[in-house]
Amino acid sequence: MMDDLAILGFGPDGWAPLLLKGCLLTLAVSAASMAIGTVLGILLAWARLKGPRWLRRAALVYGVILRGVPELLVILLLYFGLPSLILSLSETFGWEAPGLPPPFLIGSVSVGLVSAAYQAEIFRGGVGAIPRGQFEAARAMGFSDLMCFHRIVLPQVARVVLPALGNVWQFNLKDSALIAVTGLSELMRTSLVAAGSTRHPFLFFGVAMALYLVLTTLSSTAFHYGGRYSNRWDRG
Amino acid sequence: MGEHLTFIGSVTAQLVRAVPVTLLILAVSGVCATVLATGLTAMSVARSPLPRLVQRTWTFLFRGTPLILQIFMIYYGFAMVPWIRHGILWAAFRDPVFCTCLAMTCCCSAYIAEIFRGALAAVPRGEIEAGRACGMTGFMLLRRVIAPSLIRIALPSYSNEIIMMTKSTSLASTITVLDITGVAQQVIAHSYRTLEVFCAAAALYLLINATLSTLLTALERRLDVDRAPTPLAPIPPTLEPLS
Amino acid sequence: MTVPPPVLTATNIRKSFGDREVLAGVSLEAREGEVISILGGSGSGKSTFLRCLNLLEVPDEGQIAIGDVQAPLARNRHGRLEVSDSRAAARLRTQTAMVFQGFNLWPHLTVLQNVMEAPLRVHRRDREEVLATARSLLERVGMAGFHAAYPKRLSGGQQQRVAIARALATNPKLVLFDEPTSALDPERVREVLALMRSLADEGRTMIVVTHEMAFARDVSSRVVHLMNGRVESSGPPAHMFGADASPAFRAFLSPAAL
Numbered sequence: 001m002m003d004d005l006a007i008l009g010f011g012p013d014g015w016a017p018l019l020l021k022g023c024l025l026t027l028a029v030s031a032a033s034m035a036i037g038t039v040l041g042i043l044l045a046w047a048r049l050k051g052p053r054w055l056r057r058a059a060l061v062y063g064v065i066l067r068g069v070p071e072l073l074v075i076l077l078l079y080f081g082l083p084s085l086i087l088s089l090s091e092t093f094g095w096e097a098p099g100l101p102p103p104f105l106i107g108s109v110s111v112g113l114v115s116a117a118y119q120a121e122i123f124r125g126g127v128g129a130i131p132r133g134q135f136e137a138a139r140a141m142g143f144s145d146l147m148c149f150h151r152i153v154l155p156q157v158a159r160v161v162l163p164a165l166g167n168v169w170q171f172n173l174k175d176s177a178l179i180a181v182t183g184l185s186e187l188m189r190t191s192l193v194a195a196g197s198t199r200h201p202f203l204f205f206g207v208a209m210a211l212y213l214v215l216t217t218l219s220s221t222a223f224h225y226g227g228r229y230s231n232r233w234d235r236g
Numbered sequence: 237m238g239e240h241l242t243f244i245g246s247v248t249a250q251l252v253r254a255v256p257v258t259l260l261i262l263a264v265s266g267v268c269a270t271v272l273a274t275g276l277t278a279m280s281v282a283r284s285p286l287p288r289l290v291q292r293t294w295t296f297l298f299r300g301t302p303l304i305l306q307i308f309m310i311y312y313g314f315a316m317v318p319w320i321r322h323g324i325l326w327a328a329f330r331d332p333v334f335c336t337c338l339a340m341t342c343c344c345s346a347y348i349a350e351i352f353r354g355a356l357a358a359v360p361r362g363e364i365e366a367g368r369a370c371g372m373t374g375f376m377l378l379r380r381v382i383a384p385s386l387i388r389i390a391l392p393s394y395s396n397e398i399i400m401m402t403k404s405t406s407l408a409s410t411i412t413v414l415d416i417t418g419v420a421q422q423v424i425a426h427s428y429r430t431l432e433v434f435c436a437a438a439a440l441y442l443l444i445n446a447t448l449s450t451l452l453t454a455l456e457r458r459l460d461v462d463r464a465p466t467p468l469a470p471i472p473p474t475l476e477p478l479s
Numbered sequence: 480m481t482v483p484p485p486v487l488t489a490t491n492i493r494k495s496f497g498d499r500e501v502l503a504g505v506s507l508e509a510r511e512g513e514v515i516s517i518l519g520g521s522g523s524g525k526s527t528f529l530r531c532l533n534l535l536e537v538p539d540e541g542q543i544a545i546g547d548v549q550a551p552l553a554r555n556r557h558g559r560l561e562v563s564d565s566r567a568a569a570r571l572r573t574q575t576a577m578v579f580q581g582f583n584l585w586p587h588l589t590v591l592q593n594v595m596e597a598p599l600r601v602h603r604r605d606r607e608e609v610l611a612t613a614r615s616l617l618e619r620v621g622m623a624g625f626h627a628a629y630p631k632r633l634s635g636g637q638q639q640r641v642a643i644a645r646a647l648a649t650n651p652k653l654v655l656f657d658e659p660t661s662a663l664d665p666e667r668v669r670e671v672l673a674l675m676r677s678l679a680d681e682g683r684t685m686i687v688v689t690h691e692m693a694f695a696r697d698v699s700s701r702v703v704h705l706m707n708g709r710v711e712s713s714g715p716p717a718h719m720f721g722a723d724a725s726p727a728f729r730a731f732l733s734p735a736a737l
Contacts, residue, residue, distance in 0.1 A: 068399070068445045069438040070406035073417055077438075081430040133583035140533050141597040141649065142573035144566070151600060155587040170299075177302035181410070188305060195312065202313040209301045209309065216300040233587045233629040 007198050008207065015194045015204070022190035023211055025104075029186055030176045032108035034169055037115025044120035049127060059120065066117035071110075071175050078110040079103075079182045107179030107186075111172055118168050126161040127153065158230045166223030170216055177212075187211055240432075247423055248436045254419040255440060261333060261405045261415065265340035266398060272341060273348035280353050291349065298346035304407050306343055311335040311411045336408040344401050351397060355390035356382070388459050395452035399445050406441075416440055483511035486546060486653050486684045492531050493540035494524070501527045502538070503708035509653065509686060514679045516695035516716075517688045519705035520731060525688045528705065529657050532686070533575050534568050537561055545574045546652060573601060576646035580658040582638040584630040584645070590617065591626040594645045602649055609648070616644040620674055636667030640674060647678075654678070656687040692732065696720050704728045 010016045047059040066074070083100050090098065130153060138148040180189035191208035195201035276294060279287035298306065314320050314329050328334045359382055367381035409418035420437040424430055487509040494502040501524040509515055519525045530536040532543060534550060539560055543550035550571055553563035562568045584593050594613040598604045617623050620640040630638055639659060646654055656675065660668040672694050679685060679698050689695060695702050696716045703713040704727070712725035719728060 065438065065442065068403075068442045070403040070417060070441060072406045072409070073420070073434060073437060073441070076417070076421065077430065077434040080424055081434065084428075084430060131581075131583075133579055133581050134585060136535055137577070137579060137583035137585070139569075140535060140572055140575070140577035140579075140655075141645075142569045142571075142601045143597070144569050147600060151596065152585055156585075159587070174302040177304050178407075180304070188302065191305075192308070195308075200316070201308070202316050205305060205309040205313045208305055209297075212301040212305065213296070233589075234631060 007194075007200065008203070015190075015198075018185075018190050018194070019187070019207065019211065022185060022187035023215065025184065025186040026173070026176050026188075027215065029104060029108050029111070029179060029184065030169070030172045032104075033111035033115055033176065034172050036108060036112025037119045037168070037172070038165075040112065040116035041119025042123055044116060045123035045127070048120065048124055063117045063120060066114050071114050072178050072181070074114055075107065075110040075178050075181060078106050082106060103179070103182040103184035106182055107176065107184050111175050111179065114175065115168055115172050118171070119165065122161050122164040122168065123157070125164075126157040129160045130156050155230070159227075159234060162223065162227045162230050166220060166227065169219060169223065173216060173219065174212070243427075243429065244432050244436060247427075247433050248440075250423060251416055251419055251433075251436055251440055254414055254416045255444075257333070257408075257413065257415040257418075258402075258405050258444070261336055261340070261408055261413075262402055265337045265344060265405075266401055268337070268341040269344040269348055269401075272345035273352055276345060276349035277352040277356060280349065281356065294342075295346045295350060298343045299350070303339060303343045303404055304410060307336055307339040307407055307411060310339050332408065332411040332413045335411065336405070336413060340401065340404060344397065344404070347397055347400075348394065351390050351393045352386065354393075355386045358389050359385040384459075388456075391452065391456050391459065395449060395456070398448055398452065402441065402445055402448065484546075485510050486513075487532065487686070488544045489528075489532060489541065490543075491541045492528060492538045492543070494527055494531060494536060494538050501708055502531070504540070505705065505708070505710055507686075507703065507710075509684055511684055512682045513701060514683075514685045514687065514699045515701045515703060516699040517686065517703045517705060518690075518692075518695055518728075518731070519711075523705040524708040525705045526657055529577075529655050529686065529688050532655060533572050533577060534562060535577075545571055548574065569601075573649060574651060575653045575655060576649060576651040577655045577657065578639070578642050578646050578659045580661050582630070582635070582642045582662070584638055584642055586630050588629075589626065590622060590628050590630070590633075590641050593630065593641060594648045597645070598648050612650075613644070613648055616647055617641070620644045621670075634667065635663045636670050639663065639667075639671050643671075643674060643678075647683075653684045653686065656685060656689070658688050658690065660689065660691060704731065706731075 006013055007015055044059045044062060047055045051059065086098060086101065090096065134152055134156065135148060138152045143151070176186060177188035179186060180192060183189065185193070187208055191204045195204040198204070276291045279291040282288055310329070311332060314335075320326060320329055363381055363385055364377065367377045372380060405415060406417040408415050409421060412418070414422065416437050420433050423433050427433070485508050487507070489505070489507045492502050492505045493500070501522075505524070505528050507515070507528075517525045517528065527536055531538045531541075534543075534552075537552070537560060541560075542552070548571055551562060551564040551567035552560050555561050585596070588596060591613055594616060595609050598609045598612065599606065614623070614626075617626065620643055622637060622640055622644065625633065625637065625641070630641070633641065643659075659675070660671050663671060668691070672691060675685070675687070675694070676698050687694070687699065699716055701713060702716050702719040704711045704719070704725070706727055711727050712719065718724070720732075724732075
């Protein structure tokens with residue numbers, strides 16, 4: 001029992017610092033993929049709502065593929081595929097071959113690409129949920145499109161979208177565990193290494209589960225209050 | 237170019253042979269998770285606080301942690317627990333397919349139970365009161381009034397969850413199961429032709445998901461009383477012509 | 480007596496939705512201080528006409544000018560009329576304001592913010608000045624005590640009165656009312672109509688699409704009857720509601736048609 005405490009502690013044999021670092025890396029990579037997903041998701045939603053026909057099609061196909069293929073497969077594709085793609089590109093164009101892309105980049109981009117497909121649906125639904133009269137009232141007052149988006153659409157979309165984005169964030173957080181296969185030492189990977197080298201898998205996976213629970217609970221609380229704030233005008 | 241096509245052809249053939257493994261995991265854990273979720277839903281509306289607490293804890297635990305971690309916990313973690321290692325259950329726990337199914341059953345039952353719970357809350361109170369008003373109670377009320385409404389409300393989200401489960405089966409490959417993803421990784425390790433192999437694997441998953449969602453949408457249509465053509469008596473042929 | 484200058488000139492407005500011709504050439508001129516009521520059965524095109532005036536609908540044919548500013552309408556390469564300059568369209572709209580049937584208050588802004596939004600953001604007026612105007616307007620429409628309330632908390636009549644304050648906040652040359660009382664309970668209709676009447680007495684130029692015959696008869700300076708996308712008859716209310724009214728308008732007024 002004392003052994004357990006020692007390998008979990010901050011001492012020389014303790015894994016606590018690495019596990020906490022893993023937590024931070026998990027948060028960082030999830031946040032990066034969420035941000036990539038939001039930017040790309042807004043673009044995709046815009047493409048599906050307002051784009052020319054070919055772009056609408058393309059955005060639709062993107063969504064079908066990225067929501068229908070396992071996340072693990074996407075991560076593995078980028079992990080194995082990206083280096084050879086970069087290599088062949090640099091050969092074709094005669095560039096100096098850059099180093100291998102870091103696992104953090106591969107991980108956040110691949111989870112971000114999947115996240116974007118889900119977020120696009122959310123944003124599309126959010127804009128669709130705003131009554132037409134809201135745009136008309138703004139246009140009748142001489143608002144430009146950009147101002148209408150900023151002052152009228154965005155605050156109302158935020159209310160509809162925030163709870164759903166909270167869900168996507170939870171999925172991002174959990175999908176980030178899959179990035180362990182690329183060797184990025186986030187929480188999952190760290191617990192795996194610790195389990196292997198100490199031969200205490202039950203203990204370390206248990207600790208990792210507890211840490212994930214902390215992360216998901218804290219962030220869902222944050223989204224709850226964010227949602228309450230963005231919803232303050234809707235409580236009759 | 238011809239060599240290219242031959243390669244994709246042979247890869248696809250190899251991957252197709254792994255489809256039954258993926259489908260087996262999906263079917264077993266899908267059925268078990270649904271049954272378990274039904275139980276959890278019943279617990280969530282129980283009068284005494286203990287079952288409700290169990291359901292809440294279950295949901296909290298399995299929705300709050302990554303499935304891959306749960307799989308590792310069951311496959312690697314439980315192997316170190318003496319009474320499992322030396323007990324009668326060891327035959328099961330040493331099998332990665334069993335461990336994947338077990339983890340997915342636990343995890344997905346938590347998600348499905350939340351779907352059922354939401355649907356149960358969305359069943360219009362009036363329908364239940366109408367059932368009560370004509371003397372229905374207990375099981376009859378559940379079977380004749382609540383369940384039909386609940387299934388109709390839950391089905392779209394349930395279909396989504398099944399699609400998510402199909403995708404999750406790929407995690408089995410991380411504990412040596414040779415499902416579609418597992419075989420794909422194996423082929424890549426031999427051939428180094430990443431893109432072709434992954435595209436073929438992705439196509440297979442898309443095919444499975446498309447088939448499943450077509451079936452479930454068809455079921456949704458069938459159950460949708462609002463849209464289905466009303467089975468009225470056939471229209472008499474001698475109606476006055478519309479002006 | 481000098482004739483006041485026209486605030487609005489709409490010439491030969493045509494509009495079809497698919498095969499259905501909703502406006503078959505409607506012209507209207509509104510002079511300063513005029514209150515014009517547009518009446519007509521459902522499907523007569525009255526709302527569409529009103530929405531063409533501030534380009535919420537783009538007419539298929541015709542010209543619109545607010546004051547001496549022409550609406551920026553031009554033919555595209557398919558020969559269809561479209562808004563050629565969205566900035567100019569926005570500028571044109573800043574000269575007008577609209578009150579909607581469904582209020583369309585912005586739910587995420589308070590009553591005061593709703594009224595201040597356009598003068599502050601679109602007209603970029605001085606904040607203190609806008610605040611003072613908004614306060615006095617809310618006082619004017621009887622909503623002085625509700626500055627911090629969100630629209631969802633208000634009754635329909637209250638929301639519509641705020642919407643009217645919002646419309647007046649930019650001091651528009653012309654206020655368009657699109658069936659402002661149709662979504663209200665009967666007892667709320669009266670408070671909104673009373674407010675509109677007092678605006679008319681103040682000399683505001685208003686174009687009102689309405690079903691309120693009493694309002695059209697007692698308040699407006701001119702009544703226009705639309706039928707099948709055309710002006711069937713028009714004139715001062717004394718004439719329109721008098722013995723010389725056109726048979727079609729009289730049929731429209733008769734209870735059997737309602």
